[in-house]
Amino acid sequence: MDTKDTFERVFSVGGSSASATCNCGRTFYNSDGGWDWEDGELEGLAEDKDATDIGYGVGLIEVNGRTYAVDCDCWHSVYSMIELFIDRHAHQIAEYLKLEKKRKIEEAEKSATVDI
Numbered sequence: 001m002d003t004k005d006t007f008e009r010v011f012s013v014g015g016s017s018a019s020a021t022c023n024c025g026r027t028f029y030n031s032d033g034g035w036d037w038e039d040g041e042l043e044g045l046a047e048d049k050d051a052t053d054i055g056y057g058v059g060l061i062e063v064n065g066r067t068y069a070v071d072c073d074c075w076h077s078v079y080s081m082i083e084l085f086i087d088r089h090a091h092q093i094a095e096y097l098k099l100e101k102k103r104k105i106e107e108a109e110k111s112a113t114v115d116i
């Protein structure tokens with residue numbers, strides 16, 4: 001497992017589906033596996049030049065509010081930028097998360113409560 005695998009695992013939406021369209025507009029689908037297709041849907045995908053039959057369930061990852069097909073390569077440049085930032089600023093990110101956790105706990109402890 002390399003860092004890209006870890007990134008994919010952590011940002012995975014979970015599960016898989018018969019077909020999905022990536023953020024870039026390319027569609028990926030699985031012609032195997034006994035999915036329920038609408039009449040002509042699978043044939044339409046097979047004829048679509050922007051659709052790729054990957055032969056297994058389509059996995060998704062979500063980064064910055066955008067959903068990407070795991071099998072698409074368009075998210076690799078997004079991953080590279082984020083991975084580089086994380087790698088170069090790991091200690092600052094850890095400190096940021098620690099301080100933000102402390103701040104949020106203090107803020108929650110100051111919030112109004114209702115005795116029941």
Ligand SMILES: [Zn+2]
Pocket residue numbers: 022023024025026068069072073074075
């Ligand atoms: Zn894509």
